[in-house]
Amino acid sequence: MLRFSGFDALLRHWADVAPDAAAIRYAEGGALCLCSHAELLARVQARAKSLRRETAAAYALFMDGSLACVIETFASVLAGRRTVLLNENAPDAVLDAQLREAEVDALWGAPDLCESFAPLCRAGAEAGERKVLFFTSGTTSRAKAVVLTDETLCASAYNGGALLPLQAQDVLLNLLPLDHVFGFVCGLLWGLSCGATVALGRGARYYTEDCGLFRPTALSAVPLLLGFLLKQRALNPELKLLLVGAGECPPAVLQAAKATGARVCFGYGLTETSSGVALSLGEDPYAMTVCPDDRITIAPDGEVLIEAPTCIMQGYWRREDDTARAVQNGVLHTGDLGRLDEAGKLRLTGRKKEILVLADGTKLFLPEYEAAVAGALGETDLCILLRGGAPVLLLGGPPRDTRPLWDALRPVLEERPRGQQLRRILFYHDPLPRTASGKIMRWAIQREKESE
Numbered sequence: 001m002l003r004f005s006g007f008d009a010l011l012r013h014w015a016d017v018a019p020d021a022a023a024i025r026y027a028e029g030g031a032l033c034l035c036s037h038a039e040l041l042a043r044v045q046a047r048a049k050s051l052r053r054e055t056a057a058a059y060a061l062f063m064d065g066s067l068a069c070v071i072e073t074f075a076s077v078l079a080g081r082r083t084v085l086l087n088e089n090a091p092d093a094v095l096d097a098q099l100r101e102a103e104v105d106a107l108w109g110a111p112d113l114c115e116s117f118a119p120l121c122r123a124g125a126e127a128g129e130r131k132v133l134f135f136t137s138g139t140t141s142r143a144k145a146v147v148l149t150d151e152t153l154c155a156s157a158y159n160g161g162a163l164l165p166l167q168a169q170d171v172l173l174n175l176l177p178l179d180h181v182f183g184f185v186c187g188l189l190w191g192l193s194c195g196a197t198v199a200l201g202r203g204a205r206y207y208t209e210d211c212g213l214f215r216p217t218a219l220s221a222v223p224l225l226l227g228f229l230l231k232q233r234a235l236n237p238e239l240k241l242l243l244v245g246a247g248e249c250p251p252a253v254l255q256a257a258k259a260t261g262a263r264v265c266f267g268y269g270l271t272e273t274s275s276g277v278a279l280s281l282g283e284d285p286y287a288m289t290v291c292p293d294d295r296i297t298i299a300p301d302g303e304v305l306i307e308a309p310t311c312i313m314q315g316y317w318r319r320e321d322d323t324a325r326a327v328q329n330g331v332l333h334t335g336d337l338g339r340l341d342e343a344g345k346l347r348l349t350g351r352k353k354e355i356l357v358l359a360d361g362t363k364l365f366l367p368e369y370e371a372a373v374a375g376a377l378g379e380t381d382l383c384i385l386l387r388g389g390a391p392v393l394l395l396g397g398p399p400r401d402t403r404p405l406w407d408a409l410r411p412v413l414e415e416r417p418r419g420q421q422l423r424r425i426l427f428y429h430d431p432l433p434r435t436a437s438g439k440i441m442r443w444a445i446q447r448e449k450e451s452e
Contacts, residue, residue: 001161004193006130006150007044007074014195015041021168023192025199025214026067032213035067047075054106057081060099060117062088062109063179065200070188072108073178077130077150081106084133084145085179088113096120098135102145102317133317134181136271145317146271148181155310156274157189159291163279164243164265166194166218173216175201175225182246185275186220186267211236218242223249224438230256243267244285245276247438248348248367254285268348272332274311278346287345296346302337303352354442356386364391364420372412373422377405381432383440384422392424394445396432 004010014023019038026033035043051059059081063069076083084102086095088109095113099120106121107114132153133145166172172191176183191198199214201207207225211234218241221229226244229235230253242257245267257264266285269276277296278288290296295307306312312332315323326333338348354366366384373393374380381396395405402425413421433441 001158001165002193003158004154006154007077008150010154010189010193011037011041011044011074014192018168018195021195022197024067024070025171025197027202027213040071043071044074044078047071048078051075051079051081056106058084058102058104059106059108060084060086060102060104061179062086062095062107062113063177064088064109065174065178065203067200069109069178070200076108077132080129082129082131082133085184086135087177087179089177092116098145102133131314134179134184134271144319144322146181147314147317148271148274149314152274152311152313153181153185153189154193155293156185156269156276157193159293159311160186160190160267160276160279161194162292163281163289164241166191166196166241168195170194170196170218170241171199171214171216172196172218172220173199173201173210173214174220175207175210176220176222180246181271181275182220182222182267182269186243186245190220191218208232208234211239220245222246222438223253224434226257227253230260235260235262241265243279245269249285268336268346270306270332270334272313272326272334273306273308274313277306277308277311284345286347287341287343288347290344290346296340297331298339299333301352302339302349304334304336304338304346304348306332306334308332356384356391358386358389358391358419369416369420373409376408376412378408383432383442383445385442385445387424387426390423391420392426393422394426394428394432396428396430398429399427 014037020036022034023037023040024035059076061072061083063085073083084104086098095117099117104121105123107117130149132148132150134148136144136146174183174187176187178184178188188198199216201210215236215238217238219239220243223244239262242262242264244264249266254264264285266280267276268278268288276291277294278290280288293308293310297305299305307330335352336348337350337352338346341347350365350367356364356366358364370382370384374382383394384391385394405425432445435441
C-alpha cells in the first residue's frame with residue numbers, strides 16, 4: 001500500500017503508472033462512462049489553474065457526488081483554497097448556519113443553491129492553504145467544522161488500505177455523501193489510493209439500481225443504507241467486500257450481510273481523525289484492529305483516546321476552546337467508550353455523551369436503555385430525552401394509543417429504579433431526524449421539544 005502526501009501526489013502517481021486505467025466510473029445520459037487516471041489528473045490540473053486566477057480564498061462546495069464535484073474538490077485544494085464541503089440536500093437552515101460559520105467568499109454547486117446563499121459570501125475571507133473543512137454529524141451538539149488537509153485525508157486512506165487493500169481490478173461503489181468524511185475517504189480516496197476504479201453512485205433515487213449497473217466488487221455503507229440494500233435485495237453477486245462504518249450496526253444487519261457471501265468489515269473512525277482508526281478483519285465484526293499510524297488507549301473512565309499524528313485534525317474552525325478540550329497533548333478525547341480485549345482489539349461499548357443526567361444526579365446510559373425499549377416495542381425509530389428532569393420516550397410517527405405500549409414496556413421499566421423509569425410517551429409525527437450516516441439528531445430533537 002502506497003502512502004501519498006496529498007491529492008496531487010496521489011493523482012500524479014496513478015497517471016504515471018496506469019494512465020489509461022479507469023480511475024472513475026460514472027453514469028451520464030443513461031450510459032456508463034469512464035475517466036482514466038491521466039484524464040482525471042489533466043482535468044484537475046486545468047481546473048486548479050483556472051481557480052488560481054480567481055481571487056477567492058475560501059470555497060464552499062455543495063457536494064452532489066458527481067465527477068465534476070470530485071474534480072472541483074481536488075482542484076480547489078490544489079489551488080490553495082480553504083475548501084468547505086457541504087451536503088446539497090441539507091435543510092436550508094443547516095446550510096445557512098454552516099456557511100456563516102465557515103466564512104467563505106465563493107460557492108460551487110447547483111445554481112439555485114449558489115444563488116440562494118450568495119449573500120452569505122463575504123469578501124476578504126481568511127485564506128487557508130490546503131485546508132479541507134468537514135462538518136461533524138452533530139448528533140449531540142451543534143455540528144462543528146473540522147479542519148483537515150489533503151495530507152491527513154490521504155494518510156487515512158493509507159491507514160485503511162494497509163489493513164484492507166483493494167486491487168487494480170476492483171470496483172469500489174460509492175453511494176455515500178462526499179461531504180461526510182467516511183464517504184470521502186472510504187468511498188473515494190480508499191479506491192483511488194489503491195489504484196482501483198471508483199464508481200460514483202447516482203444518488204438516493206438509484207440506490208436499488210446502482211449495484212446492478214456498476215457491478216462493484218467493494219462497497220462502503222453506513223448501517224442504515226446497508227440494511228435498506230439488503231431488504232431490497234439490491235446487492236450484486238460480484239460484490240465480495242462490504243465496509244460498514246459511521247454508526248453502530250445491528251447484529252442482524254451484519255449477519256444478513258455475511259449471508260450474501262461477501263466479506264463484511266466494520267470500521268470505526270471520526271471526522272476529527274480524517275475517518276477510520278480501526279477495522280474488523282476477522283469473523284467478529286466488533287473486534288477491530290487499530291490502523292498502523294494510530295495508537296489507542298483507554299482512559300480510567302472507559303473513554304477511547306486516540307493518538308493519530310498523521311491523520312488528526314488541525315482543530316475545530318474558530319473554536320479554540322472546543323479544540324483544546326478535544327485534543328490534549330496530541331491525544332484526541334473521542335467521547336466514545338470502549339475497551340481493548342486480550343488480543344489488543346478495540347471493542348466499543350457506547351458514548352459518554354449519550355448519557356442523560358437526571359434531576360437526582362443519576363446518569364442514564366442511553367444506548368443500553370434504548371436498545372431494551374426497542375426490543376420490547378419491536379421498533380427502532382425512537383429515542384429517550386429529558387423532559388422536566390425526567391426521562392421520556394419519543395417515538396417517530398403519528399400519535400397512537402399508548403396503552404399497548406406501556407404494557408409492552410412494563411418488564412423493561414420494572415427492572416429500573418423509579419427515578420430512571422419513563423414518565424411519558426411522546427410522538428414526533430414524522431420519522432425522527434437523522435444525520436447523513438443514520439444517527440438520530442438527539443440534540444436537535446431535545447432542543448425542539450424543550451421549545452414546545
